Amino acid sequence: MRVLGVDPGLTRCGVGVVEGVAGRPLTMLGVGVVRTAADADIGVRLVGIERGIEEWLDRFEPELVAVERVFAQHNVRTVMGTAQASAVAMLCASRRGIPVALHTPSEVKAAVTGSGRADKAQVGAMVTRLLRLSAPPKPADAADALALAICHIWRAPAQNRLQQAVAQNRLQQAVARHQAAQQQASAPQQATTPHQASAVKGRTR
Template identity: 65%
Template sequence: MRVMGVDPGLTRCGISLVDGGSGRTVTALDVDVVRTPPDLPLAERLLRISDAAEYWMDTHRPEVVAIERVFSQHNVRTAMGTAQAGGVVALAAARRGIEVCFHTPSEVKAAVTGSGTAGKAQVTAMVTRILGLQQAPKPADAADALALAICHCWRAPMLARMARAEAAAAEQKRRYESRLAELNKTRLKKAGTR
């Protein structure tokens, strides 16, 4: 599975590409950080992020784009910018028919380090180790983008199994309710003929 991981941000937006193999085998293919100057108008900054994401999608052809979900931040302005950056990437993927999945920071940290409260240094160290890199990816946005892609590779099979189980349970419930409705109709007909 080829996954493009995106750590969205207006000033620095981490983008990575990882190939997931069998089991927990993952291979880093590329990583970069898109930077936009704070003095540019918001629309121009978002356009630069979108252009970079589109280039990556057209060049690398990922099957899935994994984006960090903005969960909560104390700085509302930062949270809005992060959400907007993630939104333009999700839109670019949707236009290309590429699946988009969102993962919270704690899901990513837990998948990569085993702790949902791990710090950036721990995430970077584990990403470096998992991918067998000679040196740690810098800045932290690059490591976070790789962590997102790794997280998706490892969580996707479980998420797919859960979705299939939920669909099967919903279908079983529908069949049960349909049989129950038929039984009630039959009972009402029998009661009406007496």
């Protein structure tokens, strides 16, 4: 599986491509940052992020794009910019028919380091170790993008099993409802005797 991880941000949008399967060594194919000028118009910045992500999609042709799920922060301006960059990444992938997966920061940290409260230095160190790199990717946004890709590759088998179990359960419920409806439809209607009809008629008067 080849996954493009995207750590969304307006000024620095981390991107990283990882290839492999769960349980086996993973390989980094590329890592970098899509940058935009902080003093540029928001529309221009979003177009710049779009072009940057499109270039990565053209170059590496990933099977899936993993994006960090936006969560509430005290700085509303920061979370808005993150959400806008995240939307651009999802749009670029969806326009090409590439599936998109969202992972929270705590999910990524837990998958890569074993702790959902790990700091950026710990995440960078584990990414370096897992991908057998000579040094942690810089800046931290790039390391976070690789961590997103690693997280999805490792979590995908479990998620697929869960989705299959849910689908199987829904199928069983649908079959049970269908069988119950058929039994009810095929059940013989109870005949009404003249005495019963007279009693019913009497009660309705």
